[in-house]
Amino acid sequence: MRYLPLTPTDRSEMLATIGVDTVDDLFRDVPEGVLNAEIAGLPAHASEMAVERHMKKLAAKNLSAADAPFFLGAGAYRHHVPASVDHLIQRGEFLTAYTPYQPEIAQGTLQVLFEFQTQVARLFGTDIANASMYDGSTACWEAIAMAARITRRDGVVIGPIHPHYLSTAKTMAKFTKDEIRELSPALIADAGDDAMIAMIDEATSCVVVQYPDILGRIPDLARIADAAHDKGALLVAVVTEPVALGLLESPGSLGADIVVGEGQSLGVGLNFGGPYLGLFGAREKYTRQMPGRLCGETVDADGKRGFVLTLSTREQHIRREKATSNICTNSGLCALAFSIHMTLLGGAGLDKLSRINHARAVKAAGKLAAIDGVELVNEGGFFNEFTLRLVGQDSREVALRMAKRGILSGVALSRLYPDSPDLSEGLVVCVTETCSDEDMDALVSALAEELA
Template sequence: MRYLPLQQADRQAMLAKVGAASIEDLFMDVPEEARLDGPVPGLPNHASEMAVERHMSALAAKNLSAGQAPFFLGAGAYRHHVPATADHIIQRGEFLTAYTPYQPEIAQGTLQVLFEFQTQVARLFGCDVANASMYDGSTACWEAITMARRVTKRGKAILSTGLHPHYVSVANTMARFTGDELVTGAPSLTAETDTQALFDAIDGGTSCVVVQYPDILGRITDLAPIAARAHEKGALLVAVVTEPLALGAIRSPGEMGADIVVGEGQSLGVGLQFGGPYVGLFACKEKFVRQMPGRLTGETVDAEGKRGFVLTLSTREQHIRREKATSNICTSSVLCALAFSVHLTLLGEKGLRALALLNHGLAVQAAERLAKVPGVTLVNETFFNEFTVRLGKEARPIVRKLADEGVLAGVSLGRLYPKESGLADGLIVAVTETVTPEDIEALAAGLEEALA
């Protein structure tokens, strides 16, 4: 196919069609200080392929990757051991190159994978039905808020202070275009979530209450009273799970009355990957299924009575008119969903519970050891494999110092919240099965030295 460059008249015709005076008008929502008026500063105009490879390799060598050091980072993205089988299966040609299965008669393998994935997510979350995956956890959270608006015909969502601030940021960005009112704030470094504040905020105009489980500080909250209060006011409860492995050890949100459960599936089957791609999980009660975003694969029988699979619901904008779509985020992460499903299948129910208990046991060891370090105070009374400590001084410089010494100590709350929030001395520590007792001791020794 030949490349046919546009002429200026072509550009002007397109701009006139969309009502823009210039190309710059298309970027009006990007702050002026963030726009470039020329080439990217510091980059050469050209370089040879070998020179670029050498330069990029040198930059990559400066990284301290997860497998090279004691690793305690979490806060929504977790390092777990992913079986080699998962990577092997997702790289098979029939999965790696598959796209949206518009024609079910020739996409039975992909559709069956999605059906099994949905079944696993629904059982894990304690819900009636799950969709065929979404872009990631943060956008799934926003989709739950818009779904609650469609169900309740209300436009105010109460976001728990324990909800991940990145999820809050995504919701605030999207709410600019929908007019939804979002009520939230920063968490307090206390042993328990302030559920009374949530109760007080719920009123007759509330569409949903969004609660992370476990929350950003690792605290585990009983969702049943929150669900009861929300339902009393005609609102829905949305539970957000960023670490699905936790549900191998604690009750599922659906069991406690959550109407919609969403989350990030990265921790099962998907590596950290420097931030993506990840996979969004979305499940709900059956009575809300027609308002659920994304796609739903269903099981049926063909003309000969043989088991088969079809796309039962496809209410995304690429399938129907945009104004009628239940979702305008058209990316589902099917390859990552397959990795999630393979890992969960290999574990099975017993394996999932065993792995969850292993994670919790190591986290308890780490919490007990760090609590003995002078200057360190454990915030949590409840946690799964992640907890928060206070260091008595700003955590970010300490985290950087330990990273320079080869220990990735955790996520400082100063990275996630503004300075005026009073959370700068907080450190979130995640402990998975990949952590050894020697790693825990290295972290404790590093903190002892840094706080001396």
């Protein structure tokens, strides 16, 4: 039996209160072409066995990251995840755990999150970190909203960040008064940090900088931070590849006020794009403006170490419309995987892993740049990701041809920026510890043949 608690009168009163005539009006932002669209070729029903057989056929068409030389990055990275990570997160007390609304009874869950926060804060160089967000893009928007609350301004300067992060910010800004000014990446004659700094004014609440950026370049965060602070604005650093912070200076130590990012690289597989893990750190003086959950350490009545959920009154399940954020949960299992992987690596292990990544990327970049018709955009340095300019070629077409050869050669900028013809020749290549010398040789050989 269906449970329908609302009468037609109840619904009418609710619709009138929020200012719409019908329930359908609530979906007006969904493009008409996809709303209730039928999927071509999908039968009305089928047996479980038939569906399973069909799905296996579809899955067989995929070129898996483990079955081909893999050089994709641009926000999602393939790293080796130790088997012990998967083993531990599948323990019953972790796999089914959820921080309850009487959190102190879940001491194990709270301790894991407390340790996770400590690791993120140390990695980011911030005073504090929360108990995770949904993913990097939503964490980025939450940082922008937080900066607006702190500065009471509505201007946002966004540098060359991942277009998905930018799209998320623009979508959310439709419902606020934040005015976003963006600086797009460029393959040729890029103005870089100077252009970003020139955009900062007295109305700017924050400057959002990806570190390294979408092309793999490493911005001068300290210089940008000084310029932002001179105008009374905050610096928000976005890190999509946390392994880079094993080698690069932490954003917090360079002046970033808020540091956000994607934690997928550590402990979490590619997983067809999710679920992923948002990271969020900030200066201690901004603690009460930070979104999401925060776990704290204390002592119980007997003086024993204990953990509590703190400052949860900021969340929408308690403060409703007065909350600083509608985030009232966290990516707990992914945060656990991140924390386990970080613990297994330790400081020395992360340093070694980052150096291996950088060395292999430098080696690959040198070989690829020697190919006729290929130019390396990142003359100022990079970590494990760099951009090639395929002179006179559409990078997406080249990437598709390479995939047919069984090589996932990189992420085409013409795919990420379909409306920017000046970026159409760009191919973002990522080289991690999982890329062997044989993989590199296969990429170099095939790309040389494609461009010949």
